[in-house]
Amino acid sequence: MPTRQGAVRHRNRTTGMVDARPTKTPEARAATSSKHPGVTPRELELIGLVLAGYTNRDLARTLDISAYTVKHHLASILAKLGVSNRLELVLYAADHRLVSPGRVKGFPTRNHPS
Numbered sequence: 001m002p003t004r005q006g007a008v009r010h011r012n013r014t015t016g017m018v019d020a021r022p023t024k025t026p027e028a029r030a031a032t033s034s035k036h037p038g039v040t041p042r043e044l045e046l047i048g049l050v051l052a053g054y055t056n057r058d059l060a061r062t063l064d065i066s067a068y069t070v071k072h073h074l075a076s077i078l079a080k081l082g083v084s085n086r087l088e089l090v091l092y093a094a095d096h097r098l099v100s101p102g103r104v105k106g107f108p109t110r111n112h113p114s
Contacts (some may be wrong), residue, residue, distance in 0.1 A: 038080045039098070046073050048099035049092055 039047075058072070062069045063106055066076050074086070093099060 038053065039077065043073060043077050043080075044099055046070075047077060047089065047093050050074075051093055051099060 024075060046063075049062065054062065054069055056070045059065075059070045063070075070089065074089075078089060079084065081092055083092050
């Protein structure tokens with residue numbers, strides 16, 4: 001079965017059907033370069049919002065995704081960076097300058113009551 005240029009074959013485990021899926025764009029590959037191995041641009045966005053003080057509920061509402069998806073993204077990030085909780089994620093991100101808190105495009109820093 002021929003595939004489109006720039007696509008790879010993928011077999012759906014449920015249906016057994018084979019489909020062609022596009023490969024990563026050069027921009028996507030650059031975003032997951034050696035500076036942040038394996039961390040996607042969406043995950044970097046999530047890390048920035050966590051650094052800005054967003055809760056899982058805030059993340060879900062802001063990014064228009066489910067709370068389950070937020071948990072999945074965070075679990076993936078924690079595994080990729082070798083940290084075990086949100087505090088370690090914040091410390092790692094700050095130490096390695098993954099993102100600047102409050103500087104995530106289009107998202108303000110959360111204001112917590114004093």
